[in-house]
Amino acid sequence: MSSSPLPGDASNDPAADRTGRFVRQPNGRVRPLSPHLQIWRWHVTMTASILFRVTIGAISVGAVIAIGWLAAVAFGPDAFATARTFATSPFGLFIGFGLTVVLFSFVLNGSRHLFNDTGNGLTLKSANLLSNIAVWGPIPLAVLFWVVLFATGRVSL
């Protein structure tokens, strides 16, 4: 980390800066603009990181759906039958498939995150491998899950 600017670099003084490297944050403070999407080359580790945040958002919605099902069970046979009719409709099955993708994504990406949190798997090779598993793994797993559901006759269209 070099602390002094290289020759030719823009000034680090916001008042003298004419390069637009400084931005006013929403809280009113003037800060240098961080290197961002167009400066860093896209990498699968970034996809995995962003997808984990998306997954956390999606699984929060999924939890609300799950609690809705829980409430349907608790409200008795009629409510349960209504929930079941919806769940086995084509749209319900589509939502169900999405929920399994999200669940597998949460488990795979969460495992990657926990493993990286212990300081492991951070070499270029293993970080790429773990990220690729976390990004792509949920899709074949969810497809397999639903193929078995249909094959064993538990679910049908």
Add this chain to the structure above:
Amino acid sequence: MSGPAKFRNNVKISERHGAGEWTIERVALALLMPLGVWIASTGFTLSDAGYEGVLAWFASPLNAGLLIVTTVAFFTFVSLAWKVIIEDYIHAPVAKTLAIGGLNLVFLTLAAVSVFLIVRLALGSAPLPAGIGA
């Protein structure tokens, strides 16, 4: 704000509760990994279970207990995870505090409702709204 800085392995230790929240978030996530697989297998078994079958599943204390642990670990995790996400993108102090506080309120309510429903089902209570309404 606090006493003199403390160090461990020449690394400064968090002055306030930041490191504790980080640890709680990881512990909750670690719990959720096996529980997530269990949820998937539960979804598989219950996919063709009728009303009676689902009630029988909830009547098992192991199932109900694990589901309560899952609920508590899940909402602990998402509460802290959403806090981190909000702090990254919302910088205006009032909006940030409102967003984190509001979401925590929602998550706390959802967790309480879930545990209430699971306990009722585990005890074999009469279908709602018995006991709270009609």
